[in-house]
Amino acid sequence: MVHDDRATELTGTDEEVLADLLKQVACCGTWSYRPAGPSATEPASLAAIALLAHGQLQAAQKPLRFLRSMQRPDGTVPASSEAEAAPWTTAWAVLAWAMAAELEPATGSDWLSPLNAAVQALMRLRGLAAPTDERLIQHDTRLTGWSWVPGTHSWVEPTALTVLALTAAGMAGTARVQEGLQLLLDRQLSCGGWNYGNTVVLGHELRPHVQPSGMATAALVAAGNRSEAVRRACHYLETQLTTCTGAASFSWCWLGLAAHRQDPADTCRREWRKLVTSRSNTPRGPYHWALLLWAAAGRENHVWQVIRQRLSANAPSPPSRTAVPSPVTTKKASGPTSPPVR
């Protein structure tokens, strides 16, 4: 299992460090947030995505199977195996299964059934809207995205992640995804970044954070947005690239820039190496290593390639609030109204 102490052993050339990290994530049997913790959906999804992004299709099977074991009858994939765990991580499983279905020809179809059930679940989940009171809060509280916990408001990270996942599953044209994108644009701060999801509260604009900024940028780009908002987002991320002191923030900073092909390769590699080979103040678990591994795939990342292909291959379905389109079908059964994987 990968744990923090291994970080100090990652030495050698950049390629050797990357190969060692790849090997560690591939051999990992537990996908947890913290070292020695229990496996959880988000770290397992990240491990699968990171391995797929680096072309390690076979190694990705184990975390993909774990995700399937986590799926509930209603299609959601909860954050952990604990009672009443929140379902926001369903989007992670969708992203991982959609990638596997696309990239892994031999077993890709194995993931279509859980994927379709999870996509349907995501389409049912929705954050709560609220009447807007601009004296207090200036974002548009009537827009509906996705929440962390059912029965609460929509926030940036779950919305960005779900937009990303549904785009990868061929659902970019749905009304829900389009409203999610609108929500992300509405929550963007004047500096180009995002925070957890509040913009101006009681007259003060809040500060941006790197991680949600990277996620929101990646989601916008993945869904085909090339607006001024994306340019400002990339500018913000570029200014943060060398200031990130956490694996998660740095990885999302790189991922956001790479999605838009704006990542300065040399700077990214240098900062990545610094983080990977330094000892962290808090024990890193498989979650952190998988994120760092995924980011290291850079702009040639298979995930971005797949999403670009899907966007270019699929004409977006007309927005519909009454009927949820079938997200992904087997390649044989694909047709114009149910977009194929490819």
Added chain:
Amino acid sequence: MSRSCIVRQKRSVHHPTARHGVCRRELLAALIAGGLALVAGRFAANRKPKASVFLATGQSYDGRLTRTIDEALRELGWTPAQFRGKRVLVKPNLVEPSPEAPHITTHPALVAAAVEYFRAAGASVLIGEAPGHVRDTEMALEISGIGDVVRQERVPFADLNYAATVWLKNRTRASRLAGFYVPEEVAGADVVVSMPKLKTHHWVGMTASMKNFYGILPGIRYGWPKNVLHYAGIPQTVFDIASAVPAKLAIVDAIQCMEGDGPIMGTAKPLGAVLVGWELAAVDATAARLMGLRAERIPYLTIARRYGHPVDDRHISQRGARWQEIASRFELPDYPHLRHLRPEPPQDDSRKQRSFARSRCDGRQL
């Protein structure tokens, strides 16, 4: 009732002065009993167990804060020997660290002092926190400076946002939540030390040791922000969570505080104080008075008071310095729901303000 009274009652049927069936002796006895009850009630009120709060003034981050904590706990009747072998969880406030605003988060010097004190006492110490607005705890530790404490003191840190949890029933039920998923590290601690930064708060007026316990609940279950709690009512859940936490101690960083649009966008306010106490409502009430606020009107302290916690100044035994010596008016955003927290609200719209405050504090905070 005495035998003579019964006899007299029977006789009094025909007595003009006893036409209501009550004899003079009985009336006298009732009056005496009533008077005694009144005196006893007052006596009981005055004798209501007082909570002690220690206030240290003239403090600085480069001062001898370990000695301050030691002195405070001794004044409160606790010696280091009583912590020997105990599991102590130190919980700073790292809600949203920012390099431009270090006064958002608990200063690392005070956290280091607490770690040093409990370690020297022979306790097993762990720092734990579930930052409320940011998911990258590694970065939060670096920006806040707590990462340096973790490294230099070689003290373990638990990222509570991703902790395994146990279910604790909501015993007080000020909110509708049936219970809370609390990290194992918190539930298993012998003492949980709430180490907040003293700040104003734009929804509930102030934040100190009780609201700091929002940061024990895992984001993986409650979100970033912990919106589940907002929907259930901020003051209500602040009180319920603080009540659910087992043995707790407050050590409040009031050396460099925050005023204005807290808890994130406010400005620094130096006060040079550290507050220590075992009764969190009493500590926060004293902190409110230091800030020039009416403690009993802080919504979550109003609830605590209703549940019998010492919030009134007369129920709090001041140790160390007196709050009156350094109390200083903290700026608050000029919104109706905060105006009534001042000692003398304008008469004309006070009812409207309280009504607005209730509507803002009863939930639906985004």
